[in-house]
Amino acid sequence: MSFNIEERYNKMNKGEVLLGYKGSITAELITNVLGVVESKLDHVIDKSVTKKKIYNILVESLQNLYHHVDDLPDEVNESMDIHFGIFVISKIEDSYDIRTGNFIRTDKISKLKERLDKIKSLSKEELKELYKFVLNNQKFSDKGGGGLGLIDIARRTDGRVEYEFDDYDENYAFFSLNITI
Amino acid sequence: MESISIEGTPKTPTVNFDATTGIIEVKGRSIPENSIEFYRPLVEWLEEYSKEPQKLTTVNIQLEYFNTSSSKCILDVFKKLEAIKKARNEVVINWYYEEDDEDMLEAGEDYESIIRIPFKMIEVVD
Numbered sequence: 015m016s017f018n019i020e021e022r023y024n025k026m027n028k029g030e031v032l033l034g035y036k037g038s039i040t041a042e043l044i045t046n047v048l049g050v051v052e053s054k055l056d057h058v059i060d061k062s063v064t065k066k067k068i069y070n071i072l073v074e075s076l077q078n079l080y081h082h083v084d085d086l087p088d089e090v091n092e093s094m095d096i097h098f099g100i101f102v103i104s105k106i107e108d109s110y111d112i113r114t115g116n117f118i119r120t121d122k123i124s125k126l127k128e129r130l131d132k133i134k135s136l137s138k139e140e141l142k143e144l145y146k147f148v149l150n151n152q153k154f155s156d157k158g159g160g161g162l163g164l165i166d167i168a169r170r171t172d173g174r175v176e177y178e179f180d181d182y183d184e185n186y187a188f189f190s191l192n193i194t195i
Numbered sequence: 196m197e198s199i200s201i202e203g204t205p206k207t208p209t210v211n212f213d214a215t216t217g218i219i220e221v222k223g224r225s226i227p228e229n230s231i232e233f234y235r236p237l238v239e240w241l242e243e244y245s246k247e248p249q250k251l252t253t254v255n256i257q258l259e260y261f262n263t264s265s266s267k268c269i270l271d272v273f274k275k276l277e278a279i280k281k282a283r284n285e286v287v288i289n290w291y292y293e294e295d296d297e298d299m300l301e302a303g304e305d306y307e308s309i310i311r312i313p314f315k316m317i318e319v320v321d
Binding site: 041044045048049062063066067069070073074077080081142145146149150162163165166170 | 205206226228259260262263264266267270293295296297298299301305308309
């Protein structure tokens with residue numbers, strides 16, 4: 015059975031959902047979402063440090079999404095908005111989950127997968143060293159992070175990052191990222 | 196030399212660079228999608244300032260949040276300060292972090308280990 019976006023979105027909407035969205039990922043949207051989530055977090059979490067951690071990871075994951083969404087070509091895209099992406103922020107028992115999803119060109123998968131597997135395999139100390147190395151040595155694209163975003167997220171969550179690729183067609187797949195805080 | 200005085204927004208920090216006092220301050224949050232644009236004039240200002248710096252330059256960094264897009268730009272700021280120090284001027288860097296915010300303390304330590312100027316870590320208690 016082929017990949018279905020509605021099913022995926024519904025699957026992502028588990029736990030006590032603070033905010034869920036599917037549609038165009040724009041800079042304005044992210045600004046608004048950050049504002050809304052920040053005030054929601056103020057109500058539900060007392061501990062300032064926890065709130066900051068969640069907010070920080072949210073900024074990184076949404077900006078990653080914003081920078082890396084691949085658009086489906088018009089001929090295969092029947093109804094999706096441009097820069098289509100989805101994200102869900104929810105509470106499950108004592109932790110918070112941030113889930114994002116976006117289309118990605120199939121030829122980019124192996125590189126991303128390799129990076130994610132590497133980051134997930136590193137210890138806290140190794141992540142710190144990798145972060146510092148990339149920060150100090152890698153030239154950044156105008157997109158910004160130069161790959162620091164995922165390393166930063168892994169550092170802040172002790173590597174609690176899961177991912178999945180679902181085939182969409184021969185050229186595109188859907189990339190889902192699940193971060194647990 | 197003109198001072199820089201920029202008021203903070205939800206995505207960009209409050210900035211005060213004063214060449215006559217040698218006090219350089221960045222406060223608030225730095226989470227723009229593209230940071231290069233925001234930081235370029237600051238780095239250029241420091242380049243100019245480094246030609247005739249004060250004997251003592253005091254740097255106060257008090258960030259609540261910063262994203263990875265800003266982190267490289269902040270390093271560029273520190274590298275300019277490192278050059279000022281290398282030219283035998285005194286540079287004091289105060290890195291403020293909120294009580295218990297280990298991530299922010301660690302971020303300061305990361306920079307400190309890259310640029311070779313000792314940081315003064317200052318915990319801010321409410």
